[in-house]
Amino acid sequence: MPSSRKDFLSILDYSREELQGFIDLCLEQKPLARKFELEPTHPGRVLACIFHKPSLRTRISFEVAIRQLGGTSLYLTDKEIGIGSREAPKDVGAVLSRYVDAIMIRTFAQQMVAELAANAPVPVINGLTDLLHPCQIMADVCTIVERFGTIEGKKVVFIGDGNNVARSWLNAAARFPFSLVLSSPDGFQIEDSYLEKVGNPDYSWIEDPREAVEGADVVYTDVWASMGQEEEAEKRKKAFQPYQVNDDLMKLAKKDSLFLHCLPAHRGDEVTDSVIDGPHSVVYEEAENRMHIQRAILCKLMPKNIK
Numbered sequence: 001m002p003s004s005r006k007d008f009l010s011i012l013d014y015s016r017e018e019l020q021g022f023i024d025l026c027l028e029q030k031p032l033a034r035k036f037e038l039e040p041t042h043p044g045r046v047l048a049c050i051f052h053k054p055s056l057r058t059r060i061s062f063e064v065a066i067r068q069l070g071g072t073s074l075y076l077t078d079k080e081i082g083i084g085s086r087e088a089p090k091d092v093g094a095v096l097s098r099y100v101d102a103i104m105i106r107t108f109a110q111q112m113v114a115e116l117a118a119n120a121p122v123p124v125i126n127g128l129t130d131l132l133h134p135c136q137i138m139a140d141v142c143t144i145v146e147r148f149g150t151i152e153g154k155k156v157v158f159i160g161d162g163n164n165v166a167r168s169w170l171n172a173a174a175r176f177p178f179s180l181v182l183s184s185p186d187g188f189q190i191e192d193s194y195l196e197k198v199g200n201p202d203y204s205w206i207e208d209p210r211e212a213v214e215g216a217d218v219v220y221t222d223v224w225a226s227m228g229q230e231e232e233a234e235k236r237k238k239a240f241q242p243y244q245v246n247d248d249l250m251k252l253a254k255k256d257s258l259f260l261h262c263l264p265a266h267r268g269d270e271v272t273d274s275v276i277d278g279p280h281s282v283v284y285e286e287a288e289n290r291m292h293i294q295r296a297i298l299c300k301l302m303p304k305n306i307k
C-alpha cells in the first residue's frame with residue numbers, strides 16, 4: 001500500500017479497485033472467520049482504539065477483529081489521553097506509534113484524526129467523526145454485494161439527515177457505479193461545499209421521501225440527531241417526522257429491496273419495529289459485516305508479522 005494511503009480516513013482516499021480489494025478480502029475471510037479457520041496472520045500486533053464518543057459495534061468489532069488476526073487491542077478514552085487538551089494530536093500520533101501497530105479513532109473533528117494520522121507512522125483508521133463514517137459504509141456495501149451479487153446499477157435511497165453516514169455514502173457513490181438519493185427536509189442536505197469536493201457521483205436530493213423511495217433497491221436510514229447533537233433532538237424530531245421509514249414507505253421500494261440501518265436505531269422514530277424486524281431488514285448482517293470489513297482493512301494496512 002503506498003505510504004500516502006497508509007490510513008483509512010475516508011473512502012475517497014482509495015480507488016474503486018482498492019476498495020473492491022477490501023470487499024473481496026472481507027467476503028473471502030467471512031466464512032473462514034465464522035468457522036474459526038482464519039489464519040492468525042498478525043500475532044502480537046496491537047491496535048489502539050480511541051473513543052471520544054460511545055460505541056457498541058465499532059469498539060467490539062475492531063477489538064474482536066484484531067484478536068482473530070492473532071493480535072490484541074487497547075481501549076482508550078479521552079479521560080486518559082486528552083487529545084487536543086492535555087496533548088497535541090500530532091504528539092499523540094507519534095508517541096502511540098512507538099507502542100502500537102495501528103490506531104482506530106472515533107472522535108468529533110475529522111481534522112483531529114488527520115493531524116494524528118499525519119504524524120503517526122502506523123495506520124490510522126477513522127471509526128467515525130462528525131464528518132464521516134467510512135468503515136460503516138464499507139460494511140454496508142459488502143452487505144449489498146452479498147445479497148445482490150453487486151452494487152452496480154442499484155438505487156440506494158438514504159432517508160434522513162445529511163450526516164456523517166450520508167456523506168460517506170456519497171463518497172461510495174463517487175467510487176462505485178450506483179445511484180444515491182438523499183431524502184431529507186430542506187436544510188438537512190449534504191452541504192454544497194462537501195458535494196463540490198466529491199466530484200461527480202450519481203447523486204440527487206429529493207425532499208419528498210415517497211418520491212425518493214420509488215423503485216429503491218436499498219432503503220437506508222440513521223438517527224435524526226447524531227452523537228453530539230443531543231440538544232437539537234427535539235427540534236429534529238419534529239422536522240424529520242415525515243421521514244420515518246415505515247411499512248407504507250417500504251411498499252414504494254422494490255419488492256426485494258433491502259432495509260439497512262447503521263444502528264443504534266431509535267425504534268419508533270426514524271424506523272418502525274415492523275420495518276427493522278421485518279422481511280426486508282438486514283441490519284444484524286450489516287452489523288456483523290463491520291467486523292469482517294474492518295479485519296480486511298487491518299489486514300491490508302498492517303504489515304504481516306515478520307519473523
Ligand code: CP
Nearest residue numbers: 055056057058262263
Ligand atoms: N454503527 C456504529 O458505528 O455503531 P456504534 O456507534 O455502536 O459503534
Ligand code: NVA
Nearest residue numbers: 163222226227262263
Ligand atoms: N450518525 C450517527 C451514526 C452512529 C453510528 C452518529 O454519528 O451518531
